Amino acid sequence: MTFLERTTDARKLRHWEGNMEADYIYTSGVAGERFFVALRDQGKMLASRCAACGLDYLPARLFCEDCFAELTEFVDVPQEGRVAALTVAHLDREGVRLSRPQVWAFVTFQGIRGGLVHRLLVPPGRARVGLAVRPKLKAREDRVGAITDIEGFEPVGS
Amino acid sequence: MSERITKWPGVELSAADLSEGKVTQTRFRPNAKYAWSAGEAMSRFLAELQDGRLIARTCHSCKRTLFPPRMFCEECFRPTDTWTYIQDTGTIETFSVSYLDTDAKRIPDPILVGVISLDGASPKMGMMHYFGEMTKEEIRIGMRVKAVWKPWEERRGSVLDIKYFAPLPEGKK
Numbered sequence: 111m112t113f114l115e116r117t118t119d120a121r122k123l124r125h126w127e128g129n130m131e132a133d134y135i136y137t138s139g140v141a142g143e144r145f146f147v148a149l150r151d152q153g154k155m156l157a158s159r160c161a162a163c164g165l166d167y168l169p170a171r172l173f174c175e176d177c178f179a180e181l182t183e184f185v186d187v188p189q190e191g192r193v194a195a196l197t198v199a200h201l202d203r204e205g206v207r208l209s210r211p212q213v214w215a216f217v218t219f220q221g222i223r224g225g226l227v228h229r230l231l232v233p234p235g236r237a238r239v240g241l242a243v244r245p246k247l248k249a250r251e252d253r254v255g256a257i258t259d260i261e262g263f264e265p266v267g268s
Numbered sequence: 269m270s271e272r273i274t275k276w277p278g279v280e281l282s283a284a285d286l287s288e289g290k291v292t293q294t295r296f297r298p299n300a301k302y303a304w305s306a307g308e309a310m311s312r313f314l315a316e317l318q319d320g321r322l323i324a325r326t327c328h329s330c331k332r333t334l335f336p337p338r339m340f341c342e343e344c345f346r347p348t349d350t351w352t353y354i355q356d357t358g359t360i361e362t363f364s365v366s367y368l369d370t371d372a373k374r375i376p377d378p379i380l381v382g383v384i385s386l387d388g389a390s391p392k393m394g395m396m397h398y399f400g401e402m403t404k405e406e407i408r409i410g411m412r413v414k415a416v417w418k419p420w421e422e423r424r425g426s427v428l429d430i431k432y433f434a435p436l437p438e439g440k441k
Contacts, residue, residue: 120305255292
């Protein structure tokens, strides 16, 4: 028995299996709270504005990353955005093959710094950078104040 | 805190604020599975326990019999060579009289635990275990002991397949 012959599969020997109970609760934070409450209650997206730098941030945040000023002003994000980048996922986050590939996109909005990564609700063949999209929201009673309140982004005019 | 700071900045949240959903939040449990193996030597050791035997590994270079068994000799820096059965008798090397149980709960009748050097293994090699059939007044370092095994059908391939070590009368094996 040498190092090179060692067993690398724990299951071939006497072993114990378990699941780490690493549960967590992640709160949205001050600016995130404003964003998610507006999304849930009014069905709109907010960006935080830095008047000094002339910047609107999405996702909304508490501080301007250019001048470090605290941000207290919020503005509406335009209804329509564009696909800046995309990827087609064939596996879910557990690594299990999906029955149907999913399209994920980074969506940006005119005049807004940042953007959102979300599902793109088109077949992979129709997905392309530059596509004009708008968020598809869940019904008011199903919204809980989470990013999943947006079902995904769908092409404008569909 | 300090003279200048009496209150931390920020928003304090209580456990109730979270459970009542006063703030938006994301809850998640990552799928963090693990498989922990006892390794080559310890797996055989545990399997042998179920058969009521203690097994060690011998290194042909330093002639030591390593117990608990390991596949690598830390003295010679080379793989060990053969499996060797050792006896379930030995000598108390050190012991404790514990008034705390395994959950650190106070108990009126103490448990006796300690390290036993086992016969057949190299000097000072053995295992830690419970002692039974003796009082805290009777136990002493150097005392000869023998393993008391659980009945075969109750053994699980665990060190607890040995119930405890009991006194070994002189002249007995």
